[in-house]
Amino acid sequence: MGNRSETSPATAALTLRNVTKRFDGASGRVTALEDITLDVREGEFLAIVGPSGCGKSTLLSLLAGLEHTNEGTINLGDQPVEAPGRDRLVMFQQDALFPWLNVLENVLFGLRLKPDLTESERLESARYYLNLVGLGNKEKARPHELSGGMRQRVALARSLAPNPRVLLMDEPFSALDALTREQLYGDLQEIFTKRKKTIVLVTHNIREAVCLGDRVVLFSPNPGRVQQVFDVNLPRPRRLNDPSLANLAAEVTEALTSHPAK
Amino acid sequence: MASKLPRPVIPTLVAILLLGGWEWYVRSGRVSEVLFPAPSHVLQWFWESLLSGELLAATWVTMRRLIIGFAIGAALGVPLGALCARVRWVRDTLGVLALGLQTLPSVCWVPLALLWFGIREEAVLFVVVMGTLWAVVLAVQESVLNVPPLYLRAAQTMGSNGWHLWSRVIFPAALPGVLSGMKQGWAFAWRSLMAAEIFVVIVTGFGLGSLLNAGRELLRMDQVMGVMAVVMIVGLLADLIFFSPIESWLRRSRGLER
Numbered sequence: 001m002g003n004r005s006e007t008s009p010a011t012a013a014l015t016l017r018n019v020t021k022r023f024d025g026a027s028g029r030v031t032a033l034e035d036i037t038l039d040v041r042e043g044e045f046l047a048i049v050g051p052s053g054c055g056k057s058t059l060l061s062l063l064a065g066l067e068h069t070n071e072g073t074i075n076l077g078d079q080p081v082e083a084p085g086r087d088r089l090v091m092f093q094q095d096a097l098f099p100w101l102n103v104l105e106n107v108l109f110g111l112r113l114k115p116d117l118t119e120s121e122r123l124e125s126a127r128y129y130l131n132l133v134g135l136g137n138k139e140k141a142r143p144h145e146l147s148g149g150m151r152q153r154v155a156l157a158r159s160l161a162p163n164p165r166v167l168l169m170d171e172p173f174s175a176l177d178a179l180t181r182e183q184l185y186g187d188l189q190e191i192f193t194k195r196k197k198t199i200v201l202v203t204h205n206i207r208e209a210v211c212l213g214d215r216v217v218l219f220s221p222n223p224g225r226v227q228q229v230f231d232v233n234l235p236r237p238r239r240l241n242d243p244s245l246a247n248l249a250a251e252v253t254e255a256l257t258s259h260p261a262k
Numbered sequence: 263m264a265s266k267l268p269r270p271v272i273p274t275l276v277a278i279l280l281l282g283g284w285e286w287y288v289r290s291g292r293v294s295e296v297l298f299p300a301p302s303h304v305l306q307w308f309w310e311s312l313l314s315g316e317l318l319a320a321t322w323v324t325m326r327r328l329i330i331g332f333a334i335g336a337a338l339g340v341p342l343g344a345l346c347a348r349v350r351w352v353r354d355t356l357g358v359l360a361l362g363l364q365t366l367p368s369v370c371w372v373p374l375a376l377l378w379f380g381i382r383e384e385a386v387l388f389v390v391v392m393g394t395l396w397a398v399v400l401a402v403q404e405s406v407l408n409v410p411p412l413y414l415r416a417a418q419t420m421g422s423n424g425w426h427l428w429s430r431v432i433f434p435a436a437l438p439g440v441l442s443g444m445k446q447g448w449a450f451a452w453r454s455l456m457a458a459e460i461f462v463v464i465v466t467g468f469g470l471g472s473l474l475n476a477g478r479e480l481l482r483m484d485q486v487m488g489v490m491a492v493v494m495i496v497g498l499l500a501d502l503i504f505f506s507p508i509e510s511w512l513r514r515s516r517g518l519e520r
Contacts, residue, residue: 064419086421096416099516100434109430110420144517162420 013166013198014040014063014081019072021058031223032058036072038217038226040166045192045199047213049206049252055224056202060170063200064090076165086113089164091172095151097143103130103154104139110162129157132191149180153187160191169201173208182240185211189237206256210249211238218252220259228255299484304491307484316473321492324455324469327383331390332451336444339395343402343443344428353403360399368393368450369457376462383466386458393454394447401443405436438512445505452497470496 019036022029032055040046048056061067062074065084074081076088089110097106107126111117117125130136133153143151152172159167173181189212192199203209209216213232220227230252238245281301287293288300295303311317346357371392372385379385409432417431433440459471470489477485512518 064415066415066418084415084418084421086419088419090416090419092412092416094412096412098413098431098434100437109417109422113421113426142515142517158420168419 011042012039013042013044013076014038014200015073015075017073017075019059019062019069019074021055021062021067022070033062034223034225036224036226040198040200043196043198045201045212045214047201047203047209047216048219049203049209049216049256050219050224050227051221051256052204053224054219054221056204056219057170058224060090060168060200060202063166064088064168066090086110086162087165088168089159089162089166090168090170091152091155091159093171093174095143095148095155097151097154097158099143101143102139103135103141103143103146106143106154107158107161110158114162125161125163126157129161130154132160132194133157133187147180149176149184152176152184156184156188156191160195160197164197166198166200169199171203172201174203174205181208185240186237188212193236206252207240207245207249210245210252211240216252218255227259296481297483299487303484304487307482307488308491311485311488317492320468320470320473320489321496323467324459324471325496327386327390327467327469328451328455331387331455332394332448334387335391335394335447335451336398338391339398339443339447340402340440342395343399343440344406344432346399346403347406356399357403360396360403363392364396364400367457368454369461372458372461375458381462385462386455386467389458390451390455393450397447397450398440398443401446402436402440405439405443406432408439409435438509438516438518441505441509441512445501445509448500448505449497452500456493 016036016038019033020031021033022031024030036059048059050056058067062069063081065081065088068082081088098109101109104126107130108122111122111125114122127136127139130139133156135150135153135157138146138150138154143154146154152175155172173184176184185208191197192212201209201212206216210230210232216230216232217226218228218230219225230248232248234242234244234248285300285302288295288298308317342356342360346353346360368389371389375385375388379388413431413435414427417427422431455469456471456474459469460475461471463472463475470493474486474489474493477483477489
């Protein structure tokens, strides 16, 4: 961890090699992902977009270790990903905050599972991240007392606080209204620039992907495959209505719609 | 018009009217006081047995049986229910058995309990445990199975598993369901205990049911009715003092109700 800054920016945090995932459903065997080969670089914000059914959420579950590949390998650094772990925290579509805990206790949940920290270090860290997402004054509130946007902010703080190597985001903004969403794009970019986390975001919103990602990976459905990878070389912080951002988003949309439907 | 009155007014009036009518009907001599005692007689019995200490002693015996039996039933039921939820084959065997035994009124266990334990305290406790246990097992099983998978996934990615996952996520998430199962178990235990106490005179203690049965044998219907009222009040109080506050606190703190 200490010499991370010395590693070259091209070092891969996550390496996926020929990953295939199949499900046995009621209507027979479905191939959700086929032959995915992909690198997520250290400190990179990678956005994965695609229509529903392209297996992007499945990919995130595989990265989280909540599901297992049928073929191919996934490595975090040089360790194979086999089970859920603190080094890869997930932010879900719904906030998944525990209703029996208050805001601070929710953020502390993951921190308390790190045995090498003292309780005061945990508290300090939890408060730091709550302040980072702008909710330092809400630590005693219960999740149900917060708005959807605030809850998702707490979830972000909860995922960041244990300092995971990779943050996995599974459409975390899709249930929010447009205004709140845009605010959170700003917050997330600020946090990303400040903390230099490796982030993998899965979304069906192309604008969102282009706004947040260093690279945008476009998936095609049935079975899920990597169709195209776009580099986003726009300066941060990016605004959703920036014309160059809109142009690039249009380009991605073009590529998405040109894909022959099966 | 009615909406202008404070809410308790009408129920109070109805109660007075009902009790007054009852009192008047009995006193007018249209019905035998032995078979159908007036409210004033019941109240008089209540006062006398309260002063003599008989009523409190009987209530204490019954409450002790109920609390001990319920505690044993709940203490066995929670882990068994969790096991049913966790292990498929236990659910298919014990879970199904629990479903069957829950429909069996636990007073049906009285003959066997008397044979196995003799006319002793253990026999009553056994009947109460049988009344509580299966309701609790089923409630715990259901509520654990209904814990949202999202909570589990979130907790697991944060590194929670095994006992930590059970104690910090699954049980807290299942708690509202477990509590209503316990409430149901309590109600079953209460009914089964009354039946058992009326059915058999247990020499080790003279409970409310025994008191009621004694009233029957002495043809003291004021005592029978008085004990019935006490049984009702105790049941209500248990709910009012114990279950309802916990339940509403639990629901309020999670935003399930205001």
